[in-house]
Amino acid sequence: MRALRPAALALLVLYLLAHLALLPRTLEDLDSINFALGVREFDVARHQPHPPGYPVFIALAKLTTSAFRVLGIGAVAPRGLAVWSAIAGAAALPMLFLFFRTLERRDRLAWWSTIVTAAAPLYWFTALRPLSDMTGFACAIASQALMVQRRPRALVAGALMAGLAIGIRSQTAVLTLPLLAFVLVMRDEALPLRTRLAALGASAVGVIAWGVPLLIVSGGLAAYLQALGTQAGEDFGGVVMLWTHRTPRVAAFALVNSFVWPWDWWPGVGMCVLAAAGALRIAWRAPRAILLILVAFAPYAIFHLLFHETETVRYALPMVPVVAYAAMAALETRRPMPMAIAACLIAVVSLGFAIPASRNYAREGAPVFRVFDDMAATAHGGEPVDTIAMHAGARRAAEWAAPILPARVAKAPHGREWLTLVALWRAKPSANVWFVADPARTDLALFDSRARRLARQYRWGFVEPPFVGGARPGPVDWYHMQPPGWMLDRGWSLTAEVGGVTATDHPGPHVAAALAWAKSRADEMLLMIGGRHLGAPGTASTTLLLRVNGNPLASWPVSPGFFMREMTLPAGTLASGSSYVPIELTALVEPKAPVSLEQFDLQGPGVPLFAYDQGWYEPEYNRSLGFAWRWTSERSSLWVRPIGRSVKVTIHGESPMRYYDAPPHVRVLIGNREIAAFDPSSDFDESIDVPADLLAEANGRVTLESSRFFVPGGASGGDQRHLALRIFSVSVD
Numbered sequence: 198m199r200a201l202r203p204a205a206l207a208l209l210v211l212y213l214l215a216h217l218a219l220l221p222r223t224l225e226d227l228d229s230i231n232f233a234l235g236v237r238e239f240d241v242a243r244h245q246p247h248p249p250g251y252p253v254f255i256a257l258a259k260l261t262t263s264a265f266r267v268l269g270i271g272a273v274a275p276r277g278l279a280v281w282s283a284i285a286g287a288a289a290l291p292m293l294f295l296f297f298r299t300l301e302r303r304d305r306l307a308w309w310s311t312i313v314t315a316a317a318p319l320y321w322f323t324a325l326r327p328l329s330d331m332t333g334f335a336c337a338i339a340s341q342a343l344m345v346q347r348r349p350r351a352l353v354a355g356a357l358m359a360g361l362a363i364g365i366r367s368q369t370a371v372l373t374l375p376l377l378a379f380v381l382v383m384r385d386e387a388l389p390l391r392t393r394l395a396a397l398g399a400s401a402v403g404v405i406a407w408g409v410p411l412l413i414v415s416g417g418l419a420a421y422l423q424a425l426g427t428q429a430g431e432d433f434g435g436v437v438m439l440w441t442h443r444t445p446r447v448a449a450f451a452l453v454n455s456f457v458w459p460w461d462w463w464p465g466v467g468m469c470v471l472a473a474a475g476a477l478r479i480a481w482r483a484p485r486a487i488l489l490i491l492v493a494f495a496p497y498a499i500f501h502l503l504f505h506e507t508e509t510v511r512y513a514l515p516m517v518p519v520v521a522y523a524a525m526a527a528l529e530t531r532r533p534m535p536m537a538i539a540a541c542l543i544a545v546v547s548l549g550f551a552i553p554a555s556r557n558y559a560r561e562g563a564p565v566f567r568v569f570d571d572m573a574a575t576a577h578g579g580e581p582v583d584t585i586a587m588h589a590g591a592r593r594a595a596e597w598a599a600p601i602l603p604a605r606v607a608k609a610p611h612g613r614e615w616l617t618l619v620a621l622w623r624a625k626p627s628a629n630v631w632f633v634a635d636p637a638r639t640d641l642a643l644f645d646s647r648a649r650r651l652a653r654q655y656r657w658g659f660v661e662p663p664f665v666g667g668a669r670p671g672p673v674d675w676y677h678m679q680p681p682g683w684m685l686d687r688g689w690s691l692t693a694e695v696g697g698v699t700a701t702d703h704p705g706p707h708v709a710a711a712l713a714w715a716k717s718r719a720d721e722m723l724l725m726i727g728g729r730h731l732g733a734p735g736t737a738s739t740t741l742l743l744r745v746n747g748n749p750l751a752s753w754p755v756s757p758g759f760f761m762r763e764m765t766l767p768a769g770t771l772a773s774g775s776s777y778v779p780i781e782l783t784a785l786v787e788p789k790a791p792v793s794l795e796q797f798d799l800q801g802p803g804v805p806l807f808a809y810d811q812g813w814y815e816p817e818y819n820r821s822l823g824f825a826w827r828w829t830s831e832r833s834s835l836w837v838r839p840i841g842r843s844v845k846v847t848i849h850g851e852s853p854m855r856y857y858d859a860p861p862h863v864r865v866l867i868g869n870r871e872i873a874a875f876d877p878s879s880d881f882d883e884s885i886d887v888p889a890d891l892l893a894e895a896n897g898r899v900t901l902e903s904s905r906f907f908v909p910g911g912a913s914g915g916d917q918r919h920l921a922l923r924i925f926s927v928s929v930d
Contacts, residue, residue: 205291205294205308208312209287209290209291212286212287212290212315213283213284213286213287216282216283216286216287216324216325217280217283218559219325219555219556219558219559220272220275220276220279220280220283220325220559221272221275221276221279221325221326221327221558221559221562221563222271222272222275222276222559222560222562223272223275223562223563223566223567224274224275224278224327224563224566224594224597225275225326225327225562225563225565225566225665225668226326226328226563226665226668226669227590227593227594227669227670228246228247228328228329229275229278229326229327229328230593230594230596230597231244231245231246231247231593232246232251232254232255232258232278232327232328232329233274233275233278233327233597234246234596234597235251235255236255236258236259236262236274236277236278237274239252239255239414241411241414241415241421241424242415242416242420242423242424248421248424248425249367249425250411250415250421251329251364251365251366251367252364252407252410252411252414253361253364253365253407254281254329254332254333254364254365254366257281257332257365258277258278258281261276261277261278261280261281262274262277262278263277264277265277265280274327275327276327277327278327278328279325279326279327281331281332282323282324282325282326282327282328282330282331282332283324283325284332285324285331285332285334285335285336286315286320286321286323286324286331286335287324288335288339289331289334289335289338289339290311290314290315292335292338292339292341292342293310293311293314293338293342293518294307294308294311295342295346296338296341296342296345296493296518297310297311297518297522299342299345299346299489300483300486300489300490300522301479301482301483301486303529305529305533305536305537306522306525306526306529306536309525309536309537309540310518310521310522310525310540311521312540312541312544313521313524313525313540313543313544313547314517314518314521314522315544316543316544316545316547316548316551317459317460317517317521317547317551318459318460318461318547318550318551318554318663318664319458319459319460319510319511319513319514319517319663319664320459320514320517320518321547321548321551321552321555322551322554322555322558322663322664322665323511323514325555325558325559326511326665328511329365329366330366330511330512330514331514332365332366333362333365333366333368333369334366334369334372334514334515336358336361336362336365336369337359337362337369337372337373337515338372338518339355339358340355340356340358340359340362340369340372340373340376340377341355341372341373341376341493342355343355343358344356344359344373344376344377344380344396345376345380345489345493347385347387347388348387349387349388349389349392349395352380352388352392352393352396353392353395353396353399354399355373355377355396356377356396356397356399356400356403357399357400357402357403358373358403359373359374359377359400359403360399360400360401360402360403360404360405360406361403361406361407362403363403363404363407364403364404364406364407364408364411368497368500368512371496371497371500372493372494372496372497372515374400375492375493375496376489376492376493377396377400379492380396381393381396381397436506437506437508438503438504438505438506438507439451439502439503439504439507440503440504448502450507450508451502451507452502454507454508454510454513454662454666455498455501455502455507455510455512455513455516456469456472456513456516456520457469458510458513458662458663458666459510459513459514459516459517459520459663460517460520460547460663461547461550461660461662461663464543464546464547464550465663468520468521468524468543469520471523471524471527471528472519472520472523472524472527473523474527475522475523475524475525475526475527475528476523476526478526478527478529479523479526490519490522494515494516494519497515497516498515498516498519501513501515501516506667508666508667509666509667509668510662510663510664510666510667511666511667524543525539525540528540550660550663551663551664553659554658554659554660554663554664557657557658557659558657558658558659558664558665561658563594563668563670564655564656564657564670564671564672564673565591565594565633565655565670565673566594566598567655568633568653568655568673568675569594569595569598569601569602570601571653571675572585572602572603572631572675573601573602573603575603576603576604581629582603582604582629582630582631583604583625583627583628583629583630584604584605584606584607584621584628584629584630584631585602585603585604585605585606585607585630585631585632585633586606586607586609586614586617586618586621586630586631586632586633587606587607587609587614587632587633587634588609588614588633588634588635588638588670589609589610589611589612589614590611590635590669590670591633591635591670591673592606592608592609594670595633604631607621607630612698613698614640615640615641615643615644615684615685615695616686616687618630618632618644618678618684619684619685619686619714622680622681622684622714622776622777623714623776623777626680626716626776626777627680628680629677629678629679629680630677630678630679631652631675631676631677631678632649632675632676632678633673633674633675634673634674634675634676635670635671635672635673635674636654636672636673636674636823637820637823637824638694639692639693639694639695639818639825640692640694640695641676642691642692642695643684643685643689643691643695644678644681644683644684644685645681645682645683645684645798645799647681647682647800647804648678648679648680648681648682649676649677649678649679649681650676650677650678651674651675651676652675652676652677653674653675654672654673654674654675655672655673655674655675656672657671657672680716680776681716682715682716682799682800683713683714683715683716683780683797683798683799684713684714684777685711685712685713685714685797686711686712686713686714687699687702687703687709687711687712688703688705688706688709688710688711688712688782688794689711689713689794689795689797690705690728690793690794690795690816691794691795691796691797691816692816692818692825693815693816693817693818693825694818694820694825696793696795696816704791705784705791705792705793705794706741706782706783706784706792706794707739707784707790707791707792710744710781710782710783711781711782711783711794712779712780712781713779713780713781713782713797713799714777714778714779714780715745715771715777715778715780715799716771716776716777716778717771717772717773717774717775717776717777717778718771718772718801719768719769719771719772720768720771720801720802721765721766721767721768721801721802722765722766722770722771722799722800722801723763723764723765723766723799723800723801723802723806723838724763724764724765724766724780724798724799725761725762725763725796725797725798725799725806725808725836726743726761726762726763726782726794726796726797727759727760727761727762727794727795727796727797727808727809728755728759728760728761728792728793728794728795728796729758729759729760729792729793729795729815730755730756730757730758730760730790730791730792731757731790731791731792731793732757732790732791733757734757734758735757736757736790737790738754738755738756738757739754739755739784739785739790739792740752740753740754740755740784740785741753741754741755741782741783741784741785741792742782742783742784742785743780743781743782744779744780744781744782744783745766745770745771745778745779745780746771746773746778746779747779747781750766750770751764752785755792757790759811759813761796761808761809761810761836763808763836763838766799782794793815795815795816796808796809800838802840803840803841804838804840805837805838805840805844805929805930806838806929807835807836807837807838807846807927807928807929808835808836809827809833809835809836809927810833810834810835810836810898811833811834812829812830812831812832812833812834812900812901813827813828813829813830813833813834814827814828814829814830814918814920815827824925825925826851826923826924826925827923827924828918828920828921828922828923828924829901829903829920829921829922829924830906830918830919830920830921831902831903831904831905831906831919831921832900832901832902832903833900833901833921834898834899834900834901835898835899835900835901835927836897836898836899837887837892837897837898837899837929838897838929839889839892839893839896839897840889841889841893842889843886843887843888843889843892844886844887844889844892844929844930845884845885845886845887845929845930846884846885846887846899846927846928846929847882847883847884847885847926847927847928847929847930848881848882848883848885848901848924848926848927849880849881849882849924849925849926849927850877850880850881850883850922850923850924850925851880851922851923851924851925852877852878852879852880852881853877853878853905853922854878854879856907856920857905857907859905860876860877860878861876861877861903861904861905861921861922862874862876862903862904863875863876863877863901863902863903863904863922864901864902865885865899865900865901865902866899866900866901866902867887867888867891867892867894867895867898867899867900868891868894868895868898870891872885872886872887872888872891873885873886877922885899887899901922903921903922905921906919906920906921907919907920908920
């Protein structure tokens with residue numbers, strides 16, 4: 198291996214230079230924003246940075262940020278943080294080699310395992326991010342490599358490093374302390390008692406070196422523990438982790454996110470298969486090596502799988518070298534060339550994913566900061582805006598970007614951001630709003646869609662999971678929003694997401710009046726309301742009472758199941774001295790059965806609108822997948838408003854081939870007349886021209902018939918719905 202040292206040094210320098218050249222121009226994940234705020238002004242109670250505080254990492258970042266500012270380097274905040282990831286990513290590699298070599302004294306295996314680790318998409322990319330993950334990992338692996346050398350000075354140095362590493366990233370304790378305890382208690386004549394005691398003391402000194410200053414700056418132990426307790430509550434209450442969601446689905450996702458996605462999908466599957474075979478081989482030939490691997494990494498793996506939100510793939514960084522070493526062990530032969538060729542091939546494939554993503558990341562930056570840059574540039578061109586609003590996930594980023602934003606930022610509560618907009622427009626009816634939307638959220642459905650325009654979508658320019666999986670905020674959409682013709686307050690369930698909030702706050706009009714606001718106007722208007730009476734079949738009907746501006750306008754009974762009603766509001770009904778007129782819907786009959794209000798629209802003459810009619814099911818939503826949908830049955834109807842001209846109905850749906858072995862035949866009917874047909878075999882966008890005369894004759898009813906459907910519960914019971922097509926959206930123009 199001596200002959201390889203110059204080559205190893207050259208590769209190490211090249212690795213570092215490549216990363217220094219690709220440092221990002223923006224912050225990105227919420228943690229990076231907290232770190233940057235902590236560099237500016239350290240205050241753990243204000244999450245600058247978030248608890249536990251990362252004092253050593255912040256101290257390092259303060260040094261580089263100040264140095265970069267003096268040198269005139271641009272994007273000083275993200276690069277002052279990210280440079281430590283680049284340095285740590287390179288510095289960790291020799292220590293990884295040392296650790297691997299100590300396991301079995303197989304130099305070639307250690308060498309190629311290190312190469313494969315360095316090229317792994319997650320490892321390569323994490324060495325660019327303005328976060329503490331790579332710096333903490335480098336210190337942890339250095340500590341581990343030193344502690345397993347069975348030399349007194351190395352053990353003491355490794356123990357000291359273990360204590361210091363916790364001040365860089367607290368999770369390193371789960372990597373280093375179990376191994377330190379193992380080394381201290383195992384029988385080894387090369388490590389006398391005084392050396393073990395010295396190592397124990399060194400680890401304590403490492404913790405004290407950052408712990409005491411942290412407590413002093415935080416205002417004492419009580420203040421620090423209060424801040425730490427707040428963070429712990431958020432960690433356990435706001436994320437999906439296996440410890441709190443003990444289901445096979447969450448467990449499966451945890452394993453995939455931790456072991457497969459760090460390599461990208463198909464390469465990850467291959468690496469895991471190789472690693473499983475290699476682990477068996479190591480256990481057979483070197484039980485001590487497998488024991489050291491388990492002591493060094495199993496506690497972290499268990500902690501990670503149970504207590505981390507594994508969608509945040511960067512938390513799986515310590516698992517990468519374990520998989521790499523085991524996979525290379527599976528490929529090891531007596532002849533050096535086969536393993537070398539395989540390792541080089543794996544590295545090339547990995548870099549084929551990692552390098553393009555890294556270049557895009559360095560050039561473009563994070564989506565949320567790109568939208569703020571564009572807002573600043575657009576405003577300079579004279580685009581009017583009164584308020585910038587957003588889903589709360591982007592709020593911390595807006596706090597950082599505040600100096601360049603062209604208008605005040607509305608601070609909205611998590612999960613109920615639409616209420617801030619309702620209050621804004623009631624107080625300032627002429628306000629123009631720029632809204633930064635999480636595309637996975639659905640609450641903008643509570644506003645008249647004709648009052649908002651999608652200005653631009655912002656996405657990562659690469660597949661997210663191996664690189665920025667779980668980053669918050671992630672993709673965003675920029676909407677221009679004018680004062681809407683109508684907006685919904687509390688008590689509605691137009692989407693499953695909003696319905697969940699309504700159920701949490703107060704569940705619908707059977708408990709308290711559902712409130713909407715309509716812009717004051719003198720015109721005749723058409724109002725559409727739909728939903729479901731949630732009582733069991735045979736339950737008594739409930740009467741819904743509609744009030745406009747406090748005056749009863751209409752009432753009608755609804756029986757268990759689906760309902761939809763359209764009605765004309767005579768001219769002058771919405772005329773008022775106020776800019777917005779309240780519309781209330783209340784359930785009257787006692788005992789009041791639950792009612793879910795799932796549709797609303799209000800438009801003037803000649804404006805197209807539609808409603809889901811018989812044969813459609815309730816709205817559904819999957820936050821992790823980031824989309825909402827409704828199912829059709831084998832025969833489902835849309836009500837499309839006749840407006841005296843032909844209209845175009847566009848239906849966007851999922852590929853039925855996920856559920857059927859052949860495409861269904863879908864017919865679009867008005868009455869008994871077929872006006873379109875299609876056989877979807879993939880995700881589809883079907884636009885159907887609906888003639889005005891036929892639509893008027895059918896009183897707006899347009900029917901979709903599918904030749905195929907399925908029953909989720911099967912013959913054994915359970916869910917007996919007839920599900921035909923999963924539809925993501927319907928629009929009418």
